[in-house]
Amino acid sequence: MSFVGDLERLFASSLYPLRIPLFVAGLVVTALLVRTARRRGWLVAARAHPARSTLVLAPILAVALPLGWYLASPLLITTRIDEAPPVAVLWPRSDGAGTSPSIVSRPPSSAAVALVSPVSPAFSAAPPAAPPDVTGPALAERRGTFHGEDDFHFGRGTARLFATADGVILRFEGFAVRNGPDLFVYLSPAAGGYAGKGNLELGRLKASEGNQNYRLPAGTDPSAYRSAVIWCKQFAVQFAVATLKAV
Numbered sequence: 155m156s157f158v159g160d161l162e163r164l165f166a167s168s169l170y171p172l173r174i175p176l177f178v179a180g181l182v183v184t185a186l187l188v189r190t191a192r193r194r195g196w197l198v199a200a201r202a203h204p205a206r207s208t209l210v211l212a213p214i215l216a217v218a219l220p221l222g223w224y225l226a227s228p229l230l231i232t233t234r235i236d237e238a239p240p241v242a243v244l245w246p247r248s249d250g251a252g253t254s255p256s257i258v259s260r261p262p263s264s265a266a267v268a269l270v271s272p273v274s275p276a277f278s279a280a281p282p283a284a285p286p287d288v289t290g291p292a293l294a295e296r297r298g299t300f301h302g303e304d305d306f307h308f309g310r311g312t313a314r315l316f317a318t319a320d321g322v323i324l325r326f327e328g329f330a331v332r333n334g335p336d337l338f339v340y341l342s343p344a345a346g347g348y349a350g351k352g353n354l355e356l357g358r359l360k361a362s363e364g365n366q367n368y369r370l371p372a373g374t375d376p377s378a379y380r381s382a383v384i385w386c387k388q389f390a391v392q393f394a395v396a397t398l399k400a401v
Contacts, residue, residue, distance in 0.1 A: 231333060235361035239325060240318040242295060293317045293376060298396030300329065300382075303347075307332050309394025313382040315341075322370040324356060324382055333362040336388035341370075341379035347395035348383045359384060 191197050200207040295316035302308035311329030315322065324341065331337070337359040343352040356368040370376060384394040 232363060233333070233361040235364040235366050237360075237365055237367050239327075239365070240323050240367060242316040243319055244294060244317065293322070295401050296398040297401050298382060298398045300326075300331070300384075300394045300396040302332065302394050303392045307391070307393040309384060309396075311396075313396035313398065315376055315379070315382070315398055317376075321372065322374065322376045324368040324370065326364075326366050326382075329365065330363045331359075331384050331394045334386045334389075334391075334393060336386050337362075337393060338385050338387050339368050340383040340385050341376075342381045342383050342395075343378055345380040345397045347381055348385050348392050352378070353383070354379060 293316075295314060297315075298313045300309040300311045300313060302310075309331045312327045313329075314325045314327065316325070317323075324339070339356040339359055340348060341354040341356065342349045354370070354374065356370065360366045380398055382396045382398060383392060385392055
């Protein structure tokens with residue numbers, strides 16, 4: 155349905171900025187049509203032949219109402235999620251060079267200390283899970299700020315790409331985007347957003363607002379990606395993008 159995407163891009167770039175004057179013009183045109191229908195007796199004829207009117211209107215409504223709801227309802231509905239942030243570490247290169255992992259540990263609680271006998275071994279945090287094979291330099295966190303593709307497809311918030319003890323996470327914080335019917339999260343090798351090849355799909359967007367986490371598949375090289383993208387898969391429209399840079 156790429157033609158629908160073309161229509162949406164036309165609406166977002168050309169019509170949406172003029173939404174207020176177009177709305178006023180629509181009201182004027184509607185009033186003129188109603189006036190013309192009354193003068194020419196169209197409404198009287200429709201009431202006089204209800205069966206014919208139903209045969210004409212029923213197929214139109216059967217297509218227009220479901221399609222209109224499918225396209226417009228995401229614009230009227232806002233969903234929200236708030237996932238806890240994972241703990242970030244710094245992975246070394248797979249050849250052993252680079253920076254050692256930075257492990258975040260917490261001291262034992264008072265209850266835990268009371269259970270340790272004098273002859274027990276000293277308390278020590280369990281070692282983190284081994285990271286997947288990551289080539290290249292040590293994986294430091296990268297961040298970017300979301301911006302919408304245009305005035306209609308707005309986007310805001312922060313995208314963070316960082317390592318945890320058991321995988322690489324793409325996290326959105328303070329995030330919000332224009333809702334859509336078929337939105338997915340991608341990592342792109344292009345700084346400007348969705349690329350024709352080399353994109354990494356991370357799944358359907360969990361919510362149009364809020365903090366959320368997306369795990370990269372095991373073995374993925376995160377250094378190959380330069381932006382986080384919110385993409386409408388069905389209509390091939392980019393909603394928002396965040397260019398990722400080292401912090």
